[in-house]
Amino acid sequence: xxxxxxxxxxxxxxxxxxxxxxxxxxxxxxxxxxxxxxxxxxxxxxxxxxxxxxxxxxxxxxxxxxxxxxxxxxxxxxxxxxxxxxxxxxxxxxxxxxxxxxxxxxxxxxxxxxxxxxxxxxxxxxxxxxxxxxxxxxxxxxxxxxxxxxxxxxxxxxxxxxxxxxxxxxxxxxxxxxxxxxxxxxxxxxxx
Numbered sequence: 001x002x003x004x005x006x007x008x009x010x011x012x013x014x015x016x017x018x019x020x021x022x023x024x025x026x027x028x029x030x031x032x033x034x035x036x037x038x039x040x041x042x043x044x045x046x047x048x049x050x051x052x053x054x055x056x057x058x059x060x061x062x063x064x065x066x067x068x069x070x071x072x073x074x075x076x077x078x079x080x081x082x083x084x085x086x087x088x089x090x091x092x093x094x095x096x097x098x099x100x101x102x103x104x105x106x107x108x109x110x111x112x113x114x115x116x117x118x119x120x121x122x123x124x125x126x127x128x129x130x131x132x133x134x135x136x137x138x139x140x141x142x143x144x145x146x147x148x149x150x151x152x153x154x155x156x157x158x159x160x161x162x163x164x165x166x167x168x169x170x171x172x173x174x175x176x177x178x179x180x181x182x183x184x185x186x187x188x189x190x191x192x
Contacts, residue, residue: 010188011058012162013092018192019083022058026065027077033066040191042184048100049174049182055095057162058192061087093159096128098174098182101153108151112176116158119171127175128158 011018025036040059042052055063064086068076076082096116102108111132117125135153142148156174167189174182 010056010094010162010165010167011192012166014057014061014087016080018058019061019080019087022061023065023077023080023083026062026069027074033062036062042186044182044184046182048102049098050101051099052172052174052182052184052186053097053099054172054186054188054191055097056191057087057090057092057094060090060095090159092162094162094165096158096160096172098156099153100156100174102151104150104152111151111154114154114156114181115175116156117173117175117180118158118160118165119173123171125171125173125175125180127178128160130156130158132156 014022025033037059040054040056044050044052061083065077065083068074076086096118098114098116100114102112111134114132115127115130117127120126133155134151135155136149137152139147139149165188169185169187169189171183172186173180173184
């Protein structure tokens with residue numbers, strides 16, 4: 001099944017047709033889905049920030065529907081109503097996510113203050129409200145024989161209204177203590 005893409009642009013408000021297209025994409029072949037997702041993932045060569053990802057409302061529904069298909073719930077992808085209900089909590093929002101990997105020689109007791117920032121109309125970076133989730137190693141036994149884990153990284157996320165971003169190209173950066181660590185230019189007009 002070949003999915004024809006209409007003119008690609010950031011969808012600020014999902015219509016019934018957009019929901020049907022995203023559900024059809026979730027039912028498509030693996031290669032087509034991987035090609036779709038690859039536009040939203042930016043792999044970096046930075047030693048600390050390994051990846052920045054954009055999850056638009058359209059892509060969020062594709063991810064939700066793919067999860068339903070993997071669990072054998074094919075009925076979810078057959079109706080617009082289920083898609084509307086799944087998107088209700090995050091209507092009109094897009095998510096920026098970054099993967100941060102810590103140097104194994106560092107021993108953090110708490111998460112460092114990594115944050116996300118987006119370029120404003122003037123080009124200056126504007127910090128956005130960021131939430132962090134710690135990533136721990138698999139449990140191992142320390143010298144005393146007790147089970148222990150180490151802090152290996154974190155995932156940082158920000159939810160931003162799609163209308164605030166618009167169909168423009170903007171830098172998305174990861175900062176630490178208000179200093180830029182990594183940056184990528186995201187052309188939101190090429191994402192759905």
